[in-house]
Amino acid sequence: MKHYSKLAAVAAVAALGLTACGSGGEAGGQAASGLDNGDQQDVTIAVFNGWDEGIAASELWKAILxxxxxxxxxxxxxxxxVFSGLSTGDYDLTLDTWLPVTHESYLEEYGDKITELGQWNDEAKLTIAVNEDAPVDSLKDLAANADKFDNRLVGIEPGAGLTEATTKNVIPTYGLDKMEYLTSSTPAMLSELKSATAAGENIAVTLWRPHWAYDAFPLKDLEDPEGTLGDTEGIYAYSSTSFAEDFPTLAGWLKDFKMDSETLYSLENAMFNEADTDDxxxxxxKWIGENQEYVDGLTAK
Structure with missing residues (x-):
């Protein structure tokens, strides 16, 4: 808002409509694109490719907003x-930051240029999962039984934190170097997982909790006695540094946002398992209608 001298006060009042969109055009534009709650209207949420809990949470907030x-x-x-884009303000927020292990390297690089909004789930865990009736229960036994898994470990996206942890920690610690470690995409991994379990074949995949695959397929996690995949993690929302100023109301909602794994499984199952659609x-x-009390509570404050 511009300040006017007394000499120009009368003219300023008379030309109020013009100053709202003239040399005050920027201010007028911001007002037009703003909401009554003080937030900007346009918000861009960055979503990690293939990470279904982040897709589910992002789609939920998209519908709510x-x-x-x-x-x-x-x-x-x-x-x-995503983290680079948050640091430059190209993205407003992401809902799928795993700490303290999975995305640690990105926080080391961009931590002073992005802002934590809060932890919304505290039950996250990176895993190596196998079919429930597989002949091994621990990662320490996988190398000796690699032939029973066709000497393959099926992974997800090459740039994922889980892929980095598997490459740098799991494989060298447990001597899995002779297994073929396949990385492409989460959908490709899930397709192989579905085919193998349906055919009664052994398969080892990189996975994580919470994930709807644990409800859809007969799986078990291999024990990780050396702790190569870390302990239970939290899932956090992170934003650009200007987010709280641009979206004060939404920032408050996200700081209070909580979603336990059972609720998340329910949403993920509805989206990725029960529905055969990308829309x-x-x-x-429909899920919101069935969980209206929970959803209403997310924006009650």
Whole structure:
């Protein structure tokens, strides 16, 4: 808002409509694109490729916010460009930061240029999972039984924190160097997992909790006696440094956001297991209707 001298006060009042969109055009533009709660209207949420809990949480918040008048864009990318984009303000927030292990290297690089909004789930865990009736129960026995798994470990995206932990920690610690470690995408891993379990074949995959695959397929986690995949982690929302100023109301909602794994499993199952569609909007709307009290509570303050 510009300050005017007494000499120009009368003219300023008379030309109020012009100053709102003239040399005050920026201010007028911001007001037009803002919401009554003080937030900007346009919000961009960065979503990690293939990480279903982040996709589910992002789609849920997209539905919630659009109902309240926001214009929400979900942009999919691997973790490196997401954290880089948050640091430059190209993205407003992401809901799928795992700490203290999985995304530690990105926080070391960008931590002073991004802002933590809060932890919304405290039950996250990186895993190596196998079919429930597999002949091994621990990672320490996998190398000796590699032939029973066709000498393959099926992974996800090359840029994922889980992939980094598997490459740098799991494989050298447990002598899995002779197994073929396949990385491509989470959908490709899940496709192989589905085919193998349906055929009664052994398979070893990199996975994580919470994930709907544990409800959909007969799986067990291999014990990790050396702790190569870390302890239980938290899932956090992170934003650009200007987020709280640009979205004071939404920042408050996200700081209070909590979602336990059972609730998350329910949403993930509805989106990725029970529905055969990539159009998540109607699926999420139906889930919201079935969980209205919980959803209403997310924006009650």
């Amino acid at each position: 659009e109902e309240k008048g926001y214009k929400v864009t979900l942009e999919y990318a691997d973790p490196a460009p 998540y909007g109607p699926v999420v709307e």
